[in-house]
Amino acid sequence: MVSGTDVVRAFDADYEVLFADLSRLCRALGAGANSEDAAQEALVYGRAHLKELRDPRRLRAWLRTIAVRGVTRGRSRASTIANADFLFLPVDADLGLDASAAVARLPERERQAVVLVYGLGYSQDEAADMLDITRGGLAASLWKARRRLARDLSDYREARR
Amino acid sequence: MNVLFGHVPEPTIAGIAAEPSVAERLPARYERHLAGCDRCSRLLQGHRRASSLLRSGWQMVPADGVAGTSALAGQPGIRLGPAFGRRATSRPGAAWLALALLAAMVLAIVGSVVFTGGGPPPQRLPGRLAIMVQGEIVTVELDGADPVSVTAATGGSRRDASPAWSPDGTHLAFARIADDNGNDAIAVVGYPALDEVRIIGTLAGPSSGLFWSPAGTSIAAWSNSGIELFGVDGSGSRPLRRGMHDAYSHLTWSPDGSQILASTYSGELVTVRTTDGTVTTIAPPDRPFAPGGRFNRASRDAWSPDGGSVVYLADLVDPDEIDFADGRIEVVDADGSNRRVLHDGQTPTWSPDGLRIAFDWEGPPGGIYTIRPDGTDIRFVDAGRRPSWSPDGRFIAYCGGTGGNGIFVAPASGGEPRLLHDMACWYDNNSYVSWQPVRGT
Numbered sequence: 001m002v003s004g005t006d007v008v009r010a011f012d013a014d015y016e017v018l019f020a021d022l023s024r025l026c027r028a029l030g031a032g033a034n035s036e037d038a039a040q041e042a043l044v045y046g047r048a049h050l051k052e053l054r055d056p057r058r059l060r061a062w063l064r065t066i067a068v069r070g071v072t073r074g075r076s077r078a079s080t081i082a083n084a085d086f087l088f089l090p091v092d093a094d095l096g097l098d099a100s101a102a103v104a105r106l107p108e109r110e111r112q113a114v115v116l117v118y119g120l121g122y123s124q125d126e127a128a129d130m131l132d133i134t135r136g137g138l139a140a141s142l143w144k145a146r147r148r149l150a151r152d153l154s155d156y157r158e159a160r161r
Numbered sequence: 162m163n164v165l166f167g168h169v170p171e172p173t174i175a176g177i178a179a180e181p182s183v184a185e186r187l188p189a190r191y192e193r194h195l196a197g198c199d200r201c202s203r204l205l206q207g208h209r210r211a212s213s214l215l216r217s218g219w220q221m222v223p224a225d226g227v228a229g230t231s232a233l234a235g236q237p238g239i240r241l242g243p244a245f246g247r248r249a250t251s252r253p254g255a256a257w258l259a260l261a262l263l264a265a266m267v268l269a270i271v272g273s274v275v276f277t278g279g280g281p282p283p284q285r286l287p288g289r290l291a292i293m294v295q296g297e298i299v300t301v302e303l304d305g306a307d308p309v310s311v312t313a314a315t316g317g318s319r320r321d322a323s324p325a326w327s328p329d330g331t332h333l334a335f336a337r338i339a340d341d342n343g344n345d346a347i348a349v350v351g352y353p354a355l356d357e358v359r360i361i362g363t364l365a366g367p368s369s370g371l372f373w374s375p376a377g378t379s380i381a382a383w384s385n386s387g388i389e390l391f392g393v394d395g396s397g398s399r400p401l402r403r404g405m406h407d408a409y410s411h412l413t414w415s416p417d418g419s420q421i422l423a424s425t426y427s428g429e430l431v432t433v434r435t436t437d438g439t440v441t442t443i444a445p446p447d448r449p450f451a452p453g454g455r456f457n458r459a460s461r462d463a464w465s466p467d468g469g470s471v472v473y474l475a476d477l478v479d480p481d482e483i484d485f486a487d488g489r490i491e492v493v494d495a496d497g498s499n500r501r502v503l504h505d506g507q508t509p510t511w512s513p514d515g516l517r518i519a520f521d522w523e524g525p526p527g528g529i530y531t532i533r534p535d536g537t538d539i540r541f542v543d544a545g546r547r548p549s550w551s552p553d554g555r556f557i558a559y560c561g562g563t564g565g566n567g568i569f570v571a572p573a574s575g576g577e578p579r580l581l582h583d584m585a586c587w588y589d590n591n592s593y594v595s596w597q598p599v600r601g602t
Contacts, residue, residue, distance in 0.1 A: 027221065087224050092217035099214050101227045119219040146175055146211050153214065154207025 007056040011047060018043060018060065022067045028088035028115050029071045042067035061129055068112070068130045088119055095153070102152040110145035113138055169194055169201050178208035288551075288597035290558060291324035291333060292568055294582060298324045298335050300352070300597075303556070303570060305581045311335065314355045315348070325371040325380070326352075330598040332393075334380055336368030347371060347380060347391055352597075362391040362398045370461075372412040372421075374435075381412045381421055388412065388423060388433060402438040411461040415495070416468045428456030430473050432495065443497035444473065458488075460508055462550065466515040470494050470534070474507050490520050492534060503536045508547050512554045512573070519548035519557055519573070529559050531573060543571045543578045549594040558594035568594060 011018070022039035031038045046053075046063045053062050089100040103114060109131070116127035117138075128138040169191045176183040187195075195201050289300045297312040298321045311333060312321045322345070323336040332349055337360075339346035345368040350358045366385035373380055373393075380391045387403035401421070410424040420432040428446030433439070447455040456476040463471050475489040488507040493500040503509075506522035517531045519542070528544035542548070545559035550573070558570045558581065571578035581594075 028219075086221040087227060088219055089222050089227065090214045090217045091220050091222065092214045095210060095214055095217075097222065097227050099210065100222065103214070104224075104227060114215065115219075118215040143172075143175075146208070146215070147171065149211035149214065150175070150178075150204060150207030152207075153210035154203050 007050055007053065007059060008047075010056075010059065011050065015043070018063060021060070022063060025064060025120065026067055026071050027086070028120055029068065029112060030087065031071045032086065038070050039067060042070050045070075061126065064126075065130045065132065068116075069132070088115055090118065099153055102149050105152070106145050106148060110141045110148070113141040114145045117142060168198065171204065174201065174205050175208045175212075178205060178212045288326075288330060288599040290570075290581065290597065291326060291335075291595040292582060293322060293324065297321060298333070299582070300333075301581060303551075303581075304579065308582075309353075309355075311350065311352075311355060315350055315358045321348075323368040323371045323382075324595045325373055326595050326597045327373050327393075328375055328377045328598055332377075333595075334371045334373065334393075336364070336371060339363045347382065349380075349393060359395065361393060361395050362389070364389065370411055372414060374414050375416060375418045379435075381414065383410075383412070388421065390435070400438075401435065402433050402440060410459040411463070413459065413461065413463040413471070415464055416466060420495075422459050422463055422471050422473075424457050424459040424473070428458075428476070430457040430459060430471070430493070441497070443471070443495065444475075444491070444493050444500060457491075460510060462510040464495075465511050465534070466513060468495060472503075472509040472511055472518050472534075474509060475502075476507075490518065490532075492518075501536070503534070504530070504532055504539060506530065510548055510550060512550050513552055514554050516554075517573070519550060521546040521548060521559070529557060529571075531557075540575065542573065542575060543569065545569060545578075549596065551596050552598045558596070 019036075019039055022042050023036050026038040026042075027035040042063055045066055046059075053059060087104050089103050091097070091100055103111065106114060112131060113127060116122045116130060117124060122130070124135055124138050124142075128135045131138065133141075173183070173187075173191065177187065195205065289302060291298060291300050291311070293299075297310050297317070299308050299310050299312075301308045311317075311324070317337060321335050321337050323334075325334045326332070327334070327349075331352060333352050334347060334349045336345040337348045338344075339360075344366060345364045346360045347362050347364065347368070348358050348360055350356075361380070364382055364384040366383075369383050371380050371382050378393055379397070380393060381401070382389055382391065384400075386400065388401040389398065390401045391398045402423075413422040414420070414435075415422070415432070418435065420434055422430070422432055424430050429442045430444035431440050431442050434441075444457045446457055458474040458476055460472065460474055463473055465471065470492050472490060472492050475491045488505070490503040490506045490509045491500060492503055503518065504520070504522065506520040509518050509520040511518055511534075512531070516533065518534055519529060519531045521527075521529050526541060526544065529542040529546070529548045530539055531542060532539045542557055543559070545561040548557045548559045550557055551570075555573055556570050557573045558568060560568060567583035568581040569578045570581050
């Protein structure tokens with residue numbers, strides 16, 4: 001069994017790794033230049049609230065959840081996508097950047113789901129945990145995203161007119 | 162051909178695109194249909210492209226190098242963030258429309274039964290609710306239907322805040338980032354046209370709420386230096402009272418528009434005369450900077466409809482605590498006399514008919530309560546915080562709830578709550594619902 005003290009030690013020992021992991025996650029979700037700050041905030045919050053972690057084995061997943069929520073909040077008013085920012089997008093050489101832009105235009109929840117599952121390779125269960133939604137909710141978001149992309153990437157729309 | 166049922170279901174089309182082996186197991190009638198149906202083959206093409214894109218390599222790409230992202234934010238047809246209010250640009254065929262209408266009717270019937278706990282369906286409110294969703298102002302129907310992003314429709318870029326309906330419900334005011342220094346502009350737009358955004362002034366600092374005068378001619382707001390008044394027609398903007406900033410308090414106009422209820426940084430509950438800014442303390446703090454002292458905070462819609470009393474929060478915790486977890490609801494006459502304690506709690510707000518006060522309390526059970534102004538007949542509504550009455554007093558909107566995160570609406574007299582939007586109220590202590598007043602409500 002993992003004790004509370006062990007978790008604190010593991011947390012401190014893995015700080016650099018956790019920071020890198022969370023920074024990457026925040027950047028992928030669109031935190032831009034605020035990614036490292038968001039990662040740091042998640043770590044500070046997590047360190048201060050370690051007692052709330054019910055299953056110490058889930059430390060990393062728990063921190064990811066905190067970071068994802070932080071990014072969601074931070075994107076509200078503190079930042080927006082600016083020209084200087086980078087976006088984490090799929091880049092298909094055949095389809096080009098215009099197609100990638102369709103992912104950037106997805107609604108926030110759908111984009112987050114797509115980035116976590118397709119971009120970063122998390123399982124649907126992990127992504128649902130991070131977004132604090134049910135597995136079914138995540139699957140619904142992915143389906144809606146796929147359907148929206150299909151319409152954006154085809155001449156289906158014109159065909160119906 | 163049977164138009165309604167003849168097409169290949171879209172999940173099947175998506176399956177073919179994502180997994181070639183699905184095509185091998187495809188029923189013959191679908192194969193025949195795909196070979197001859199322009200609509201389905203185009204959709205398959207789109208899903209194949211989407212599948213290819215999602216499964217390709219992912220990279221960090223400069224935003225300004227991607228068509229349709231930041232450089233185009235705010236331009237027609239391009240929006241960043243939730244696609245609320247995106248009226249279908251792809252027009253569904255009659256068959257799909259018929260199905261959608263049928264489904265909507267079934268959902269409406271089932272929903273109304275659920276919402277009233279099996280009783281008769283409520284009369285639909287004519288007004289809409291304005292809420293903040295991750296930096297966008299969104300208006301929705303009472304049941305969360307027909308969301309329209311005011312931010313997107315007016316060329317915003319996901320950083321609007323503080324939605325507030327005008328008293329006659331014909332205009333919506335909101336705060337929009339004015340510059341890179343954190344200052345907000347006050348924008349006013351006609352509704353539902355949403356065709357001309359007028360900036361009526363700029364705050365020194367970020368908005369913590371916009372508050373219309375009862376006549377709809379002025380908007381009061383906190384700036385970094387104090388309370389400012391802005392003429393809705395763009396004229397007559399002026400500082401009303403400087404040097405008493407309290408970012409966590411709300412401003413409430415008296416029903417006759419002659420005074421504004423506010424609280425100061427040091428915890429005084431005051432009224433400010435709107436003609437000349439004269440301040441009158443109606444509830445002083447008690448040792449405001451000492452442990453165990455009391456701060457007073459003005460809350461939202463705090464004036465009784467008859468203008469005789471105000472409700473407020475007496476915050477009993479230390480001055481750095483902003484959640485007022487150990488606060489107390491108090492009522493005082495508008496002249497400062499007859500102060501009385503109602504109950505433990507926070508964020509009190511007076512019902513439009515003046516008969517009850519809603520607030521949130523830690524409980525148990527924690528959540529939204531209503532109580533009579535004399536402190537009797539307390540009733541539990543639902544888990545949640547920051548209540549907001551509908552103009553007719555029949556409903557209360559609030560953040561959180563038994564269903565989790567989001568904005569919920571429940572009958573004020575008790576009943577099944579309904580989730581209005583699941584992505585609101587996540588982060589912003591100032592994210593209240595603004596109900597659209599409609600004549601007769």
